[in-house]
Amino acid sequence: MPRPMPSRLATDGETAADDLVRLVLALVETLRQLVERQAIRRVEGGQLADDDVERLGLALLRLEQRMDGLKAHFGLQDDDLSLRLDLGDLADERE
Amino acid sequence: MTMLYVYGIVDSPRFDRTSLKGHDGADVFAVPCGDCAAVASDLSRRTIAPSPRSVWLHEHVLDTLMRRHAVLPLRFATIVPDAGMLRNRLRPMHRALAGDLRRLRGKIEFALRVTNIHAGWLHAGDAERDGAAAQVLPPGTRYLRAKAERWRERTAGEDAARRIERELRRHLDPVAENAVWALATRSATLTASYLVERKEVSAFVAAVVDARACHPALDVSCTGPWAPYSFVTVRPPEAW
Numbered sequence: 001m002p003r004p005m006p007s008r009l010a011t012d013g014e015t016a017a018d019d020l021v022r023l024v025l026a027l028v029e030t031l032r033q034l035v036e037r038q039a040i041r042r043v044e045g046g047q048l049a050d051d052d053v054e055r056l057g058l059a060l061l062r063l064e065q066r067m068d069g070l071k072a073h074f075g076l077q078d079d080d081l082s083l084r085l086d087l088g089d090l091a092d093e094r095e
Numbered sequence: 096m097t098m099l100y101v102y103g104i105v106d107s108p109r110f111d112r113t114s115l116k117g118h119d120g121a122d123v124f125a126v127p128c129g130d131c132a133a134v135a136s137d138l139s140r141r142t143i144a145p146s147p148r149s150v151w152l153h154e155h156v157l158d159t160l161m162r163r164h165a166v167l168p169l170r171f172a173t174i175v176p177d178a179g180m181l182r183n184r185l186r187p188m189h190r191a192l193a194g195d196l197r198r199l200r201g202k203i204e205f206a207l208r209v210t211n212i213h214a215g216w217l218h219a220g221d222a223e224r225d226g227a228a229a230q231v232l233p234p235g236t237r238y239l240r241a242k243a244e245r246w247r248e249r250t251a252g253e254d255a256a257r258r259i260e261r262e263l264r265r266h267l268d269p270v271a272e273n274a275v276w277a278l279a280t281r282s283a284t285l286t287a288s289y290l291v292e293r294k295e296v297s298a299f300v301a302a303v304v305d306a307r308a309c310h311p312a313l314d315v316s317c318t319g320p321w322a323p324y325s326f327v328t329v330r331p332p333e334a335w
Contacts, residue, residue, distance in 0.1 A: 036242060037246070039239060040239065040242055040243045040246055043239050043240075043243060044243055050236070053235070053236050053239060054233050054235040054236045055235065056235065056239065057234070057235025057236050057237070057238045057239035058234060058235030058238075059235075060235075060238065060239065060242075061234060061235060061238040064238075
């Protein structure tokens with residue numbers, strides 16, 4: 001069962017390493033999603049040439065595959081990495 | 096080792112406890128703190144499992160007290176080592192607790208859950224057509240296009256949920272004191288907590304029936320009355 005991310009980091013000597021890995025991966029996953037959302041916005045807005053879309057898509061695809069590998073390695077589910085942040089405003093910002 | 100299981104905060108240290116039994120049949124008693132008191136019973140272990148019986152007992156104690164008093168419910172399995180520590184924890188919050196007790200006196204909570212709100216969100220035909228066309232795209236472009244499609248579906252779903260929330264609120268808000276709504280995007284479920292005056296319970300239930308009749312495609316479940324968990328502003332420390 002996925003563990004909800006606590007509002008405060010509560011850890012102890014035995015779980016500190018696991019908790020740190022989880023926190024770092026949660027931050028990376030949040031940034032990955034934010035970058036992906038910005039990329040989608042640019043693609044939808046027709047701001048990118050076909051070659052750029054393919055290059056960006058491939059980079060994001062590989063990043064997602066790498067994250068899936070790390071989650072599997074550390075036995076984490078998607079919900080384990082949810083920081084419960086509302087990124088709506090951030091993602092909607094115009095460049 | 097005997098611990099204290101704490102059910103909630105009540106507006107008076109003097110409450111009728113004759114019919115009240117806590118977990119494991121233990122007597123329920125007050126731990127006074129200023130004008131209010133914590134409602135507690137002894138517990139001969141450090142934890143308690145959330146079984147239907149134990150959760151209902153927690154609710155039953157609160158429900159019985161709420162008939163005569165203002166009560167701030169604490170979450171299930173709030174356990175402290177002793178009365179001294181409990182008083183120390185409550186003392187700094189005393190004024191805020193008194194404020195919440197005044198505000199929530201005579202009020203109860205209903206929980207609403209609205210499902211089947213995704214009907215019509217997805218355009219399966221479009222998705223299939225787009226899926227066939229996507230097969231000829233290079234992998235990076237296909238990945239981004241698929242993500243964009245999912246994002247559009249999600250946005251459309253959130254817009255639909257917001258419209259449904261506005262519709263239901265039109266029926267329910269006039270007979271309620273306060274409401275908190277939330278959308279679980281992944282499960283396409285709207286949830287709401289409604290704070291209702293005890294004397295308005297019948298009117299609120301009638302409003303729910305009315306809302307259901309006006310929106311037969313939606314599954315609207317309503318449970319309660321509960322202690323007003325969602326409207327207590329004083330948050331006890333996560334670790335006692």
